[in-house]
Amino acid sequence: MRKLEVDVAIIGGGPAGLAAALAAHDQGAAEVLIIERNHELGGILQQCIHHGFGLHRFKAELTGPEYAQRFINELKDTDIKVLLETMVLEVTKDRTIYAVNSREGMLEISAKAIVLAMGCRERTRGALRIPGKRPAGIFSAGTAQRYMNIDGYIPGRKAVILGSGDIGLIMARRLTLEGAKVEAVVEILPYAAGLARNVVQCLEDFDIPLHLESTVTEIHGDDRLEAVTIAKVDENWRPIPGTEQKIECDTLLLSVGLIPENELSSGAGVELDPVTNGPKVDDTLMTSIPGVFACGNVLHVHDLVDNVSKEAERAGAFAAQYALDKLPAPPRRIKVEAGENIRYVVPHEISLERPVEFFMRVQRPEADVYLDLGGLRRVKKPFVRPSEMLDITLSVEQLSKLEGDTLRVRIVSGKEAGVDA
Amino acid sequence: MKREAKTKKAVQVAIVGGGIIGTLTARELSRYQLDVLLLEKEAEVGWGTTKANSGIVHAGIHEDPGTLKAKYCFPGNQMFPRLCEELDVSFKQTGILVVALAEEEMDMVHMYYQRGLERGVPVRLLSREEVLAQEPNLSEDVVGSVFAPEGGAVMPFELAAAAMENAVANGAELMTESPVIGAWVEGEKKYLETPTHIIEADVVINAAGLFADEIARMFGDDYFRILPRKGEEYLFDLELAGLVNSIIFPVPASKISKGILVIHTADGNIMIGPTSDNVPAKDDLGTTYSGFERIFSETRRLVPGLDPRKVITQFAGLRAASDRGDFIIEFSPNVPGLLHLAGIESPGLTAAPAIAADVPKMLEEQGFKLTPKENFQPRREGVVRFRQLSRKEQDELIRQNPAYGRMVCRCETVTEAEIVDAIRRGARTLDGVKFRTRAGAGRCQSGFCQPVIMEILSRELGIPAEQVSKRGAGSEQVKYEAKELLGKGVS
Numbered sequence: 001m002r003k004l005e006v007d008v009a010i011i012g013g014g015p016a017g018l019a020a021a022l023a024a025h026d027q028g029a030a031e032v033l034i035i036e037r038n039h040e041l042g043g044i045l046q047q048c049i050h051h052g053f054g055l056h057r058f059k060a061e062l063t064g065p066e067y068a069q070r071f072i073n074e075l076k077d078t079d080i081k082v083l084l085e086t087m088v089l090e091v092t093k094d095r096t097i098y099a100v101n102s103r104e105g106m107l108e109i110s111a112k113a114i115v116l117a118m119g120c121r122e123r124t125r126g127a128l129r130i131p132g133k134r135p136a137g138i139f140s141a142g143t144a145q146r147y148m149n150i151d152g153y154i155p156g157r158k159a160v161i162l163g164s165g166d167i168g169l170i171m172a173r174r175l176t177l178e179g180a181k182v183e184a185v186v187e188i189l190p191y192a193a194g195l196a197r198n199v200v201q202c203l204e205d206f207d208i209p210l211h212l213e214s215t216v217t218e219i220h221g222d223d224r225l226e227a228v229t230i231a232k233v234d235e236n237w238r239p240i241p242g243t244e245q246k247i248e249c250d251t252l253l254l255s256v257g258l259i260p261e262n263e264l265s266s267g268a269g270v271e272l273d274p275v276t277n278g279p280k281v282d283d284t285l286m287t288s289i290p291g292v293f294a295c296g297n298v299l300h301v302h303d304l305v306d307n308v309s310k311e312a313e314r315a316g317a318f319a320a321q322y323a324l325d326k327l328p329a330p331p332r333r334i335k336v337e338a339g340e341n342i343r344y345v346v347p348h349e350i351s352l353e354r355p356v357e358f359f360m361r362v363q364r365p366e367a368d369v370y371l372d373l374g375g376l377r378r379v380k381k382p383f384v385r386p387s388e389m390l391d392i393t394l395s396v397e398q399l400s401k402l403e404g405d406t407l408r409v410r411i412v413s414g415k416e417a418g419v420d421a
Numbered sequence: 422m423k424r425e426a427k428t429k430k431a432v433q434v435a436i437v438g439g440g441i442i443g444t445l446t447a448r449e450l451s452r453y454q455l456d457v458l459l460l461e462k463e464a465e466v467g468w469g470t471t472k473a474n475s476g477i478v479h480a481g482i483h484e485d486p487g488t489l490k491a492k493y494c495f496p497g498n499q500m501f502p503r504l505c506e507e508l509d510v511s512f513k514q515t516g517i518l519v520v521a522l523a524e525e526e527m528d529m530v531h532m533y534y535q536r537g538l539e540r541g542v543p544v545r546l547l548s549r550e551e552v553l554a555q556e557p558n559l560s561e562d563v564v565g566s567v568f569a570p571e572g573g574a575v576m577p578f579e580l581a582a583a584a585m586e587n588a589v590a591n592g593a594e595l596m597t598e599s600p601v602i603g604a605w606v607e608g609e610k611k612y613l614e615t616p617t618h619i620i621e622a623d624v625v626i627n628a629a630g631l632f633a634d635e636i637a638r639m640f641g642d643d644y645f646r647i648l649p650r651k652g653e654e655y656l657f658d659l660e661l662a663g664l665v666n667s668i669i670f671p672v673p674a675s676k677i678s679k680g681i682l683v684i685h686t687a688d689g690n691i692m693i694g695p696t697s698d699n700v701p702a703k704d705d706l707g708t709t710y711s712g713f714e715r716i717f718s719e720t721r722r723l724v725p726g727l728d729p730r731k732v733i734t735q736f737a738g739l740r741a742a743s744d745r746g747d748f749i750i751e752f753s754p755n756v757p758g759l760l761h762l763a764g765i766e767s768p769g770l771t772a773a774p775a776i777a778a779d780v781p782k783m784l785e786e787q788g789f790k791l792t793p794k795e796n797f798q799p800r801r802e803g804v805v806r807f808r809q810l811s812r813k814e815q816d817e818l819i820r821q822n823p824a825y826g827r828m829v830c831r832c833e834t835v836t837e838a839e840i841v842d843a844i845r846r847g848a849r850t851l852d853g854v855k856f857r858t859r860a861g862a863g864r865c866q867s868g869f870c871q872p873v874i875m876e877i878l879s880r881e882l883g884i885p886a887e888q889v890s891k892r893g894a895g896s897e898q899v900k901y902e903a904k905e906l907l908g909k910g911v912s
């Protein structure tokens with residue numbers, strides 16, 4: 001078994017891992033190692049050949065591979081080490097990593113700090129329990145995307161897409177551009193789950209019908225998918241009898257949500273948030289295990305890669321500080337609580353020692369409201385939607401006014417709020 | 422193809438159907454100096470009812486006295502440890518509990534206990550405290566239970582595939598994608614027609630599962646019916662492993678089924694099911710809203726902690742129930758040399774080794790002379806399961822064969838070398854690889870690994886990706902190459 005020792009080990013070489021590695025290196029960590037299971041860096045971005053990445057960070061409309069390449073190029077000027085085609089099997093509490101690849105066999109890597117950046121996976125048909133048969137031709141949207149954009153195959157010629165998440169919307173356009181017909185996008189919510197700009201650019205511009213408050217109630221076909229039945233749902237998401245409609249298709253894509261991939265984290269004993277399915281972290285993005293940090297979609301599912309990079313840079317920098325013994329435990333710990341119409345907030349705990357950037361999502365859409373951070377800061381929001389992550393920073397000065405040991409984040413209506421702080 | 426143009430082939434014994442019954446029978450017959458041919462309509466064996474069931478090796482206490490089910494169930498159970506050891510198949514003696522949730526159900530618990538004692542099945546009565554000590558996540562309402570420690574769970578598809586592989590290694594022959602579409606008798610000989618072949622045989626063994634009545638009818642032997650009865654099952658994420666340690670039955674409300682159970686599978690997942698619904702069609706393999714609701718409401722009475730959000734997949738299987746309500750294991754009264762192993766509904770998987778072991782005896786009773794092979798090899802070449810090895814063993818394995826260092830299925834930790842090995846042993850499809858190796862059977866349900874498995878299948882079988890299928894011709898996953906549809910105007 002080959003043994004290695006590093007300052008900061010980063011698990012996952014997608015956008016989060018890349019930004020974390022660069023930041024750790026900039027902070028002065030001597031040995032930074034990225035471990036990636038794929039044969040190239042860039043993660044899921046490599047199959048996202050559409051544009052729309054980097055608007056915030058680079059003020060440019062890049063494709064996924066272009067966005068990733070900017071970081072990969074930067075990496076080339078550093079001595080950051082990369083292990084490709086290497087699969088991490090286990091992470092332990094004392095920060096030992098077991099990984100395999102075909103060149104070196106089993107690797108035992110001891111790290112002073114670890115950054116978890118494994119990304120997420122897609123929710124499956126099983127998780128939705130769609131009734132009916134089990135023919136070929138049912139894909140998660142990301143799998144179909146990989147078949148089309150990496151392998152060069154088109155899954156079928158007539159598709160229905162269940163779920164209006166961003167990948168589903170992007171795939172509706174992609175299939176159409178490849179000459180397939182997208183018969184319908186079906187969404188159980190009364191509004192689209194993906195970004196508003198994707199609804200316009202991927203569905204409306206191509207006349208693809210979006211069926212809201214609807215779901216797929218049955219799958220037909222023995223060998224290959226032949227049709228799906230869709231129906232309207234009531235407020236409890238139950239199909240309404242009499243509203244069924246059978247749509248012929250040979251392909252069904254599922255774009256019904258992403259789940260952070262935390263098998264390694266929970267194996268190590270990292271405490272998870274049942275709402276995000278990601279680790280609980282503090283304002284340094286450190287998990288419940290000292291020296292283990294998390295960022296990107298493994299922490300919570302982001303909708304913009306720009307935010308992932310930003311978050312990962314902080315995780316990488318703090319990981320380096322931890323490795324260099326420059327991150328003392330804070331004297332005070334404040335709990336962050338999700339209040340009215342807030343589904344979750346990251347981080348889960350703060351220290352008042354440093355400015356904090358909060359990421360959060362609401363439970364339901366609302367118009368004309370204020371986002372309130374423990375009364376310390378209040379921001380007017382014309383709209384809040386679950387599909388669009390909210391992002392707000394509190395300065396050390398603002399934090400210094402906090403009383404008590406919890407900070408409650410909530411949405412308050414325009415009437416109640418009165419002022420715009 | 423015209424009948425005259427088909428390839429002719431003569432064997433002594435032809436088996437129709439490669440389910441657990443057909444494959445284990447082939448293996449039993451491969452102990453003797455006989456030409457044995459198994460015809461299977463699908464691309465691989467084990468894809469009928471054998472792949473879609475609860476995987477329970479029943480203890481032998483549920484079957485009514487005097488039935489063939491009772492005759493074969495407990496002896497079958499007793500054969501499992503050795504059989505699975507010889508064939509290197511996942512099998513776990515988890516034990517079976519039948520639990521009473523109300524005082525009045527204790528009568529049935531005592532009845533099972535007595536029945537067990539009479540049949541020689543190891544059984545114990547457990548008090549409320551004893552059951553809860555053994556299964557802490559069981560409902561607080563539990564009153565008492567009967568425990569049969571020798572009941573367990575097996576991976577049924579794995580067993581069928583392993584039995585076939587071993588039979589072939591011992592000289593039996595397998596033809597897949599060979600549905601029997603016609604059958605007749607000429608003198609002493611029986612003939613079976615497939616799309617490409619005419620098979621002549623002295624003995625035909627009808628192990629065609631749901632279609633056994635149709636095979637019989639092709640011979641003009643029309644005296645039983647197979648009535649499909651559907652069972653839906655829901656499989657949970659490995660995260661829930663350990664919620665129960667054994668297989669948990671309720672006291673059944675009706676005589677037709679054993680109730681809806683909480684199953685600890687041989688791979689350690691928790692699974693719940695099955696329903697029991699008569700259906701008109703033999704291809705009605707769909708799951709339903711109503712099935713889901715009934716299964717959850719029943720099993721959550723037993724184990725309240727079953728969380729529907731942790732379901733990773735669901736499926737349905739069809740029991741091939743005969744109109745006699747029992748197995749049909751007999752030579753046809755109308756067609757000499759036609760042996761029916763039909764109506765093998767639950768506990769057919771458990772009974773299968775005992776039924777198969779009886780087949781040579783039944784042939785001898787009909788006057789066939791069987792000579793044992795001296796070089797019969799009961800053991801199948803062992804399978805490497807990378808995830809079960811120690812770190813050191815894994816390291817050594819990769820040094821011998823670097824393909825063990827290429828992880829294909831991240832959820833279940835399956836390597837490229839294991840997939841290549843499965844293909845060498847007969848996997849031809851994505852489902853075949855999944856059922857043999859677990860690659861794609863985990864929580865992401867092949868979202869990540871399917872394109873890679875497809876590439877490996879395409880490379881190893883020498884076929885283009887568009888011909889790689891989920892489960893045989895017609896179920897190809899990717900249908901076109903990039904740009905192929907452009908300008909074709911799909912409507």
Ligand SMILES: Cc1cc2nc3c(=O)[nH]c(=O)nc-3n(C[C@H](O)[C@H](O)[C@H](O)COP(=O)(O)OP(=O)(O)OC[C@H]3O[C@@H](n4cnc5c(N)ncnc54)[C@H](O)[C@@H]3O)c2cc1C
Pocket residue numbers: 437438439440441442443460461462463466467468469470471472473474475476477478479599600601602628629630631632633636650651652653695737738739740741765766767768769770771772
């Ligand atoms: C939901 C459910 C749960 C169950 N749970 C259990 C359990 O826990 N324990 C237990 O002991 N039993 C259980 N059973 C019963 C068990 O699964 C069956 O008894 C067993 O699998 C039957 O095997 P078989 O070989 O007879 O049938 P099959 O597996 O159906 O095999 C028949 C084969 O014949 C082939 N075939 C059909 N027609 C033709 C043709 N014309 N030409 C060529 N080939 C043909 C088919 O493709 C198939 O491969 C369960 C059944 C169901 C449905």
